[in-house]
Amino acid sequence: MTPILFPQYADAIRDLDLAAIDSAASLPERFLLAREGKFSVHYIPFEYVNPAARIVVVGIAPGFAQWKNAMREAQRRIKAGAGQDEVLRAARLAGAFSGAIRPNFIALLDAIGVQRWLGIEGCASLFDAHAHLVQISAILRHPVFVDGRNYSGTPGMAKLPFLREQVLRYFAQEAARLPDALYIPMGGSVAEGLDWLAREGVIRRDRILHGLPHPSGANAERVAYFLGRKERATLSSRTNARQIDASRATLLAQMASLTEG
Template identity: 70%
Template structure:
């Protein structure tokens, strides 16, 4: 699959980011596809780490991430970086920054992923062990619905435009990383990965379904999963039994992977 970066290099150089204040203002040069309410736009997220053993799969880059990635790509190009380095830097810009990172590390360590990787803690995946991880999105290029970030509705397998986006870009990435473990960030990504697994794009037993999303908005579910909150103290919006079942399933999945590695 050719690098789209070659096609968009000059458009990135010429881009006036200060003049792009909304998805609707993204220059037409970056439009990849449009169908009805849906549009997708190029982002320099083509870097794939072939040595990755873990693929963290978000839903889709949003508008803010598009701007940050374009800014970083322009900075790298101006500094004379190679295409490979520019694409890698653009993809990693802002990945799991702020409060989301310690939550994510704690969740991965709780199910034993660090032992399967042979490291002390998944915290080092964002430092010295970064070569073990691929930060990805099931919709690689930003998808907007009525000019707003796609957030999981409608479900990806139920919409032809979204299915095509998954198959055109993410499936290519997954084919390069057949032995990696896939960590979906949220239920809608889990559903998309399951749909891809049913079509042979990746192996179902390599998907770690059920981790709570590590965002601050999901603090109660994260705290319960990690044993930091008692079931009796949970609010009505949190299903403790469902989280318990997911934790047991994930720990057993990691045990089997360890036994077979």
């Protein structure tokens, strides 16, 4: 089990001059965890794991903006005298699913029946009264930069030993603590990574919810069609209605099976 790294970085986080850090290239060397070729991995205080989580929302990796937001929140909590658990929890939740992405995400979960599986009235409460049921995560826990730019999933992480090792060292251990949770990949590259972990026996394949459209505003048309808010005849050529229909049917059947089980 990889130990919590936060105690090694707490003083450095407290003393950070965040105003002087304006890009990934200016991240202090103190936070470098690993480097190979054009890839670099930098520490972020995202080590909090919610042991009660039944839903794990899996992004690809924190980017530079998320690194800075998390460090700002961790720094604020440290200076206020908070304990390690409070600092780590607050840093991981800082800015999670803010803006337009949240209502889209809630509507998508409700549309396939996640609320029934959880035994709650609606998934909006996952960001309020039932926040303890959710783990906001990333398959690459710590920010990965490619020549100083946020890693976007290309090349695929399962194809690169360096990134596979990062997934196994951090996310796989997190997943081992949440064996009965549902895993929701945010994007195709994350879905491929979760499939690889299923083949490795880290998570159960039937616990991966494949096919939900990414809830970002940039994906508005696919989200609207999935939710029945837009007619097929009005879709642009960029939206594959047949694929979305198939994904919706598969997800509805998967959630019905899990709920009945």
